[in-house]
Amino acid sequence: MSIVQGGSGIPAFHPSVYRYICTGTYLGVMDDDTAIPDEQVRTLLRDVSHFRHPCGFQCVVYPFQITDADTDEKLRLVFEKDDNVALVCETGYTKALCLVSMADKEGLKNALRDYHSLIKIKAELDQFTEGLRTCEILTYVQKYSELMRPLFCQQPSILSKGMSIIHNNALILFFCVEFFKKFPCIFSTNDSRRKTKEEASYIFFMDFLEECEGI
Numbered sequence: 029m030s031i032v033q034g035g036s037g038i039p040a041f042h043p044s045v046y047r048y049i050c051t052g053t054y055l056g057v058m059d060d061d062t063a064i065p066d067e068q069v070r071t072l073l074r075d076v077s078h079f080r081h082p083c084g085f086q087c088v089v090y091p092f093q094i095t096d097a098d099t100d101e102k103l104r105l106v107f108e109k110d111d112n113v114a115l116v117c118e119t120g121y122t123k124a125l126c127l128v129s130m131a132d133k134e135g136l137k138n139a140l141r142d143y144h145s146l147i148k149i150k151a152e153l154d155q156f157t158e159g160l161r162t163c164e165i166l167t168y169v170q171k172y173s174e175l176m177r178p179l180f181c182q183q184p185s186i187l188s189k190g191m192s193i194i195h196n197n198a199l200i201l202f203f204c205v206e207f208f209k210k211f212p213c214i215f216s217t218n219d220s221r222r223k224t225k226e227e228a229s230y231i232f233f234m235d236f237l238e239e240c241e242g243i
Contacts, residue, residue: 037179
């Protein structure tokens, strides 16, 4: 409803999740684990598993993370921890974890990434997408996905506050133009007292759109 009323949107989705909203197709998160909201899963996948001891030297965290494992034994060692076993079993992975080898490493990582970044919340995302359709926003999201992206995805902080205002005004202008295409103004009859107020409101609103366009 915030978007419908010209609000700021909800820039909290990972680009891969936004792509799913736009197209209904999930292409995976590749090697980007920021799409996974669960810190425990990200830790399991993390490339470097080190922490800094209060004395200042580096210590390896036990057990190894999946990405760190470079032998079959180290990979199996990961799953001596019950919490790690539970995270993988959630995904529907079927191979016995006590028998996994380095050949299974990428499959394990992909299963964790796909499940915990989208599959786990697919029902909620589908409901959200249906809500966008009900509010007649989904059509514009699909047609103008790049323009709409800042409303759904966190963008790099490279724009000044003024540039952000320009972008927001551009979105307002875009929605208003599309709105008038779909719902043209129908004024009261000439003998109605309301027509003068309606025309004044319309002129005021069009002046506002011109200001947005000129910024």
